Amino acid sequence: MSTGGITASDPHSDSALYTALALVMDMDPALVDIVALSLRVSLSAVLTAALIGLPLGAALALWRLPGRGVVIVALNALMGLPPVVAGLGVYLLLSRAGPLGELGLLFTPSAMIIAQVVLVLPIIAALARQLVEELWGEYQEQLYSFGLSRVRAIPTLLWDARFGLITVVLAGFGRASAEVGAVLIVGGNIDGVTRVMTTAIALETSKGNLPLALGLGIVLLSLVALVNGAAYVIGEAARRRLG
Numbered sequence: 513m514s515t516g517g518i519t520a521s522d523p524h525s526d527s528a529l530y531t532a533l534a535l536v537m538d539m540d541p542a543l544v545d546i547v548a549l550s551l552r553v554s555l556s557a558v559l560t561a562a563l564i565g566l567p568l569g570a571a572l573a574l575w576r577l578p579g580r581g582v583v584i585v586a587l588n589a590l591m592g593l594p595p596v597v598a599g600l601g602v603y604l605l606l607s608r609a610g611p612l613g614e615l616g617l618l619f620t621p622s623a624m625i626i627a628q629v630v631l632v633l634p635i636i637a638a639l640a641r642q643l644v645e646e647l648w649g650e651y652q653e654q655l656y657s658f659g660l661s662r663v664r665a666i667p668t669l670l671w672d673a674r675f676g677l678i679t680v681v682l683a684g685f686g687r688a689s690a691e692v693g694a695v696l697i698v699g700g701n702i703d704g705v706t707r708v709m710t711t712a713i714a715l716e717t718s719k720g721n722l723p724l725a726l727g728l729g730i731v732l733l734s735l736v737a738l739v740n741g742a743a744y745v746i747g748e749a750a751r752r753r754l755g
Contacts, residue, residue: 528722528723528726529726531723531726532722532723532724532725532726532727532729532730533727533730534723535723535724535727536727536730540724540727542724543724543727543728543731545704546707546708546709546728547709547728547731549706549707550689550708550710552621553621553624553625553628553688553695553708554628554685554688554689555685556625557624557626557628557629557632557688558628558632558681558684558685558688560625560629561628561629561633561635561636562684564633564637565632565633565635565636565637565640566636566637566640566670566677568637568640568641569636569637569638569639569640569642569643569644570640570641570644570666570669570670571666572587572637572641572645573640573641573642573644573645573648573669574644574648574662574666574669584638584641586634587634587637587638587641590634591634591635591638593630593634594693595627595691595692595693595694596693596697598627598630598693598694599627599693599694599695599696599697599698600697601630602623602627602630602694602697602698603618606618606623606626606698618698619698619699619700619702619705619706620705620706621699621705621706623698623699623706624694624695624698624699624706626698627694627695627697627698627699628688628691628694628695630694631687631688631691631694632684632685632687632688635680635683635684636680636681636684639680639683640670640673640677640680643673643676643677643680644666644670644673647669647672647673648665648669651669651672655668675746675747675749675750675753676747676750678743679743679746679747679750682739682740682743682746683743685739686736686739686740689709689732689735690710690732691710692710692711692714695708695710695711696714699711701715709728710732712724712725712728713725713728713729713732716728
């Protein structure tokens with residue numbers, strides 16, 4: 513089997529890892545396309561989830577509205593939502609018989625973005641609420657003395673919690689980029705259209721094309737390590753700042 517001009521070796525060949533490294537180092541077109549789509553989908557999902565989740569988390573921290581406890585419990589529970597369940601829910605929503613079926617989003621990158629937003633949003637909103645609530649308890653009287661209402665205090669609190677919130681967003685990105693079940697259900701793993709790193713790894717491994725699967729695995733592991741490293745550095749910077 514050939515991938516981007518490089519022939520896939522036998523599944524049991526010792527050269528599979530070396531061929532995988534060659535695919536990565538040579539920027540194999542098939543590998544680059546898959547990685548680029550993966551990043552586009554995950555970054556779009558995390559950005560959307562952050563734009564919704566950060567204000568939502570801050571609002572839950574500042575206002576004691578009826579049903580607030582139910583929302584908080586739901587968000588905490590949804591942090592562990594199985595990806596296949598999220599994918600099934602989005603599939604039913606976007607299928608022809610679903611309420612949004614007329615949009616024709618199923619088996620497109622947009623459907624995968626929606627599925628990842630469903631997975632990442634509870635994480636960002638729940639953790640943002642915890643961070644903002646702690647700051648609100650500490651600075652509430654001071655902010656009131658400056659004449660800031662709760663609404664006007666939200667940007668200030670989000671900015672003050674920025675280091676922790678960046679770590680939260682990075683955690684959301686890690687969840688999105690490593691997810692396979694939901695995007696497989698709503699994306700269909702269509703070559704050149706909805707094939708991302710995780711679904712391509714599963715497919716190529718089942719086909720016996722270990723070099724491409726290993727190459728994508730190397731890129732994915734490197735990406736996860738980079739995200740975790742960034743989260744650690746930001747966390748250390750925040751601790752030094754507070755210390």
